[in-house]
Amino acid sequence: MSRVVTEPEKPRAAFVTGAVPKAGAVDPDWLRGRRAKAWDIYLDTPLPSTRSEEWRYTDLSRMLPLDALVPADVSLAVPAAANGDGTVPEPVRRAMAQDRHSAGRIVDVDGAIVAVELDESLTRQGVVLKSLRQAARDGDPVVESLLATRAVPASEGKFPALNAALWTDGVFLRVPANVHLDGPIRLSRWVSHSGSATFTRILIVAENHSQVSFVDECLSPDFESPTLVNTAVELFSRAGAQIQYVSLQRMGKGGFYLANQRTLAERDSTLDTLNVALGGSVGRVDLNARLLGPGANSDMLGLYFGDHDQHFDFNTSQDHVAPHAHSDLLYKGALDDSARGVFRGIIRVHEGAQGTDAYQTNRNLILSDRAVATSLPNLEIGADDVRCSHGATVGQLDAESLFYLMSRGLNREQAERLVVLGFLGEVLSRLPLGGVTEKVTRAIEAKLGNVR
Amino acid sequence: MNDAAILSVAGLRAKVADEDLHILKGVDLVIRPGEVHAIMGPNGSGKSTLAKVVAGHPAYEATGGSVTFRGEDLLDMEPDERSQAGVFMAFQYPVEIPGVSIANFLRTSLQARLEDDEELDLFDFQELLMERMELLDTDPSFAQRPVNDGFSGGEKKRNEILQMAVLKPSLALMDETDSGLDIDALKIVAQGVNTLRQENPDMSVLLITHYQRILNYIIPDMVHVMFKGRIVESGGPEVAMELEARGYEEYRKAHVA
Numbered sequence: 001m002s003r004v005v006t007e008p009e010k011p012r013a014a015f016v017t018g019a020v021p022k023a024g025a026v027d028p029d030w031l032r033g034r035r036a037k038a039w040d041i042y043l044d045t046p047l048p049s050t051r052s053e054e055w056r057y058t059d060l061s062r063m064l065p066l067d068a069l070v071p072a073d074v075s076l077a078v079p080a081a082a083n084g085d086g087t088v089p090e091p092v093r094r095a096m097a098q099d100r101h102s103a104g105r106i107v108d109v110d111g112a113i114v115a116v117e118l119d120e121s122l123t124r125q126g127v128v129l130k131s132l133r134q135a136a137r138d139g140d141p142v143v144e145s146l147l148a149t150r151a152v153p154a155s156e157g158k159f160p161a162l163n164a165a166l167w168t169d170g171v172f173l174r175v176p177a178n179v180h181l182d183g184p185i186r187l188s189r190w191v192s193h194s195g196s197a198t199f200t201r202i203l204i205v206a207e208n209h210s211q212v213s214f215v216d217e218c219l220s221p222d223f224e225s226p227t228l229v230n231t232a233v234e235l236f237s238r239a240g241a242q243i244q245y246v247s248l249q250r251m252g253k254g255g256f257y258l259a260n261q262r263t264l265a266e267r268d269s270t271l272d273t274l275n276v277a278l279g280g281s282v283g284r285v286d287l288n289a290r291l292l293g294p295g296a297n298s299d300m301l302g303l304y305f306g307d308h309d310q311h312f313d314f315n316t317s318q319d320h321v322a323p324h325a326h327s328d329l330l331y332k333g334a335l336d337d338s339a340r341g342v343f344r345g346i347i348r349v350h351e352g353a354q355g356t357d358a359y360q361t362n363r364n365l366i367l368s369d370r371a372v373a374t375s376l377p378n379l380e381i382g383a384d385d386v387r388c389s390h391g392a393t394v395g396q397l398d399a400e401s402l403f404y405l406m407s408r409g410l411n412r413e414q415a416e417r418l419v420v421l422g423f424l425g426e427v428l429s430r431l432p433l434g435g436v437t438e439k440v441t442r443a444i445e446a447k448l449g450n451v452r
Numbered sequence: 453m454n455d456a457a458i459l460s461v462a463g464l465r466a467k468v469a470d471e472d473l474h475i476l477k478g479v480d481l482v483i484r485p486g487e488v489h490a491i492m493g494p495n496g497s498g499k500s501t502l503a504k505v506v507a508g509h510p511a512y513e514a515t516g517g518s519v520t521f522r523g524e525d526l527l528d529m530e531p532d533e534r535s536q537a538g539v540f541m542a543f544q545y546p547v548e549i550p551g552v553s554i555a556n557f558l559r560t561s562l563q564a565r566l567e568d569d570e571e572l573d574l575f576d577f578q579e580l581l582m583e584r585m586e587l588l589d590t591d592p593s594f595a596q597r598p599v600n601d602g603f604s605g606g607e608k609k610r611n612e613i614l615q616m617a618v619l620k621p622s623l624a625l626m627d628e629t630d631s632g633l634d635i636d637a638l639k640i641v642a643q644g645v646n647t648l649r650q651e652n653p654d655m656s657v658l659l660i661t662h663y664q665r666i667l668n669y670i671i672p673d674m675v676h677v678m679f680k681g682r683i684v685e686s687g688g689p690e691v692a693m694e695l696e697a698r699g700y701e702e703y704r705k706a707h708v709a
Binding site for chain 1: 507508509510511530531532534535536540541543546547549550551552556557558560561562564565598615619
């Protein structure tokens with residue numbers, strides 16, 4: 001027997017077509033056009049399904065009620081020009097107080113930039129740090145040429161398209177040739193509305209032989225319903241330049257953090273990334289490193305520590321387009337309770353990329369019977385003179401190790417804490433950046449329950 | 453001689469936790485402060501199991517008898533509580549802990565001995581560590597290496613002795629510490645143990661070994677022969693010599709008879 005079910009039309013406050021013109025109301029024509037095109041791509045692109053290799057272990061259709069989300073409305077936020085410290089939420093202020101010296105700071109609350117600070121000497125040297133939206137409105141030609149074009153264009157997929165259509169604001173950072181910053185630029189992000197969707201972008205351009213480090217920290221309270229933060233990160237290092245980008249994902253429960261990151265490293269430049277995932281309910285990072293010039297170098301580091309039912313999924317690729325470039329990936333994760341960790345990485349050595357040096361390692365430490373780690377390293381080699389290796393391990397905190405530590409007087413919690421900190425610490429020691437190691441170590445310790 | 457036993461094992465029966473087969477079938481042993489006891493025996497005799505049961509290894513389960521340490525029921529205590537009470541086991545196969553330096557490990561071990569609101573003074577700790585390393589003639593950089601990670605067999609055993617020197621136990625269980633060591637490494641280990649005994653004459657040692665040779669360097673007060681889960685002979689150092697000469701054959705015959 002068949003029956004016809006007619007469901008009442010749900011209110012789809014979410015991503016109705018009207019959201020695009022609303023999001024783009026004050027934008028220049030080129031950007032409005034880009035948004036409209038991105039929206040069409042979004043409509044034409046199905047939600048990533050577990051039938052696709054890249055999303056096999058993260059079932060967004062089951063986890064994230066996309067249509068129930070309410071896009072952040074930036075018009076409600078205080079515009080950057082009118083900011084004072086009063087607009088920076090207390091938890092963000094506390095996190096900022098832990099930081100050491102910064103060359104500049106920028107604060108994003110619910111998808112709107114509410115504060116920007118940059119060392120005056122850097123402003124004089126031509127460093128630009130501002131709201132990405134403002135930079136687009138100001139007619140910055142670099143923004144027009146690089147925003148959602150060469151790095152994370154809408155054509156990359158469902159979420160890059162949605163982001164390109166609906167992004168509310170973000171960061172534009174440009175460092176002129178030969179300028180070196182003596183401390184990191186720190187972005188502090190805060191999301192406050194349960195059930196909201198926030199779309200932001202980061203665009204960093206380091207011109208020839210310049211140097212910059214950037215720490216992108218995302219915080220939120222615990223949420224009652226799924227709350228999405230979607231970010232597109234576009235990093236360009238020109239010849240001989242150096243960029244270090246660090247993402248610290250420390251959202252509360254219910255947070256969904258979806259990031260698309262792409263790094264484009266030109267000749268002799270260094271473009272290093274560190275992704276730290278500690279918070280949120282679901283974290284998914286798609287990182288594509290492109291080595292575009294000979295002598296380019298990318299260290300790609302990742303650290304994740306999941307407990308309860310946290311789900312972290314990293315999808316990385318190392319694209320060696322140019323010959324004689326070097327990339328080295330190390331992702332380490334510890335998983336407790338029924339947490340889930342997925343790592344899928346591929347090294348692609350393009351035709352003609354002779355002399356490539358590319359490495360990829362993923363290590364997992366399982367702390368409970370219910371935790372699961374999946375590791376899928378991969379190689380695709382189109383040149384013959386290369387040095388590549390990949391490896392993955394999933395290990396347990398076995399009874400023997402635990403007994404060894406306890407036989408020296410540590411209780412079970414202290415033993416576990418020591419092993420986890422030691423295991424994850426290796427990643428942090430590879431990218432020592434002002435205050436990041438201490439901050440992440442403290443956050444891991446807090447997750448471990450603060451036992452001494 | 454001080455008559456109060458530091459360790460008293462009586463009628464101890466123990467098995468592998470998930471199996472029925474008993475490995476220890478009624479072991480009696482009394483160790484007094486300052487005494488060195490050696491337990492020898494063929495493979496599978498249960499000598500290593502005895503050390504592990506005393507230290508609280510979770511793979512073994514005591515099913516009968518008692519183990520009393522300074523008057524306290526040791527079988528009732530967690531491994532960390534036993535350690536804090538003064539029991540130390542030097543492992544046959546020390547475990548690697550990547551990313552954790554020996555110094556950090558030892559600091560955490562000492563911190564664990566303090567009350568919750570007490571903080572180990574870092575200067576005091578550094579001083580203690582340096583002094584202990586000097587005592588054992590160990591290079592200071594050793595403490596900065598991750599625990600047993602990539603260590604040679606000799607380095608692992610040296611690390612066990614260093615931990616023992618810092619934790620200052622009153623009973624040291626040496627679980628086949630000598631196996632797989634060349635003669636130079638063996639001497640270093642033996643020297644370390646003797647140095648600690650000189651420093652604290654009340655420290656007792658239970659030495660589990662397969663070979664007589666370590667007993668040339670650490671002179672035992674008592675030697676016990678263990679066979680099929682029981683101590684079948686006890687005596688002075690001469691027992692080890694005889695064993696070296698005769699082997700375990702007569703025990704096998706006796707057991708069959």
